[in-house]
Amino acid sequence: MQGAYLLSSFVVLALASSFVSASDPDPVQDFCVALNDSETGGLFVNGKFCKDPKDVSADDFFTYGFDVVGNISKKLGSAVTAFNVEKIRGLNTLGISLARIDFAPYGLNPPHTHPRATEILAVLEGTLEVGFVTSNQPDGSNKLFTKILNKGDVFVFPVGLIHFQFNRGDCNALAFAALSSQNPGVITIADAVFGSDPRINPDVLTKAFQVDKNIIDYLQKQFWEDNNY
Template sequence: MEGLKFLVVSVVLALASSFASASDPSPLQDFCVAMKKPMVWACFKCLSHALFVNGKFCKDPQQVTEKDFFFSGFNVPRDTSSPVGSNVTAVNVAQIPGLNTLGISLARIDFAPYGGLNPPHTHPRATEILVVVEGTLYVGFVTSNLANGDNRLITKVLNPGDVFVFPVGLIHFQLNVGKTNAVALASLSSQNPGVITIANAVFGADPPINPNVLTKAFQVDKKVVDYLQKQFWTDNNN
């Protein structure tokens, strides 16, 4: 019986540990500036087999400079002439190496006048908090399936100074409903939140998803699926 109790406790602790490590790690030092390869020359084979799981090797703290924590040009308007009428400027660990292990990143979203859209998408590793700087946005997210099986849509029209939260992993969007350009700034709770744009991922996957899967999933004629898979799905994330 004692052995069984120990086994149950061990399983529970293992599960708790796996859940606890499902988000960005807490830093155990002041910073860990990301670098592509460690300065270890004695083990070239080790480098070729290095595994990255949303993390990087740390730069020698003595070699760190202000450039590792700096990004310029966030105030510059972006081109919104894409088919969806928006442009996302991400500032994550790829742009600021010093964000590594700090669990945060930023994005600027520029929207073309009336109709500029940041299409339905998800961030698999981050909650997003968005503040409108200019213009008027209609925003929303869809819940995971509730007890009754529904996916509830939660929406709000935002004006300059308004703030809205998109919970981690949920499908969300922003649409410019004003007659002028719109700008929003977003903070995300991951150094590398990732982005999955739903239409791009489903109909623009490489190689393509079997049309029979999509025909049945969306309950439409196969010609509709064929048409959508032949479209050029642009990415508005820079």
């Protein structure tokens, strides 16, 4: 009986440890260079099918363009250039990716979340106002952590939390970000809420935001621009 209890306890602990692991699984081989779905004919799974190691080359771990300024002429005044597993197939199973974020004067990387990654941001040029908001606290509040960053400063955004970056200056700004997932994902809050396809029922949003329905109708008719490339 005691042995059965110990075994069941071990199983529970093993399952619990699996739930608190990182969002990307640890690799069990040197690398797993991703194949495109079209190259396998298989079903899409969480991750990618691996290329035969005999066919892997240095180019599978390489890309270019990190020095290229993104298109910051659009309405938001920012451009996020992601370097994830879709651009570097050798990142598959390695649990990391990069992004270059360019800002026009007073450009904004709007409130968004990365559902699968913590982000660490380093400012290379300019001055950014950054921040993130906690999940719902026991007292019903959502605390904002915000900071002004200058060249050489670094800030961390915890996984899944809403965060933003805003260029406070009248000159262009540049930041690099590292993320703890090969494919972090991004949910831009305003786009998702007001620009979904099909649209969320306006009655739902009117009650959720406690505003006049005309305001919701106006917001849903806007063109929500994506700054991710």
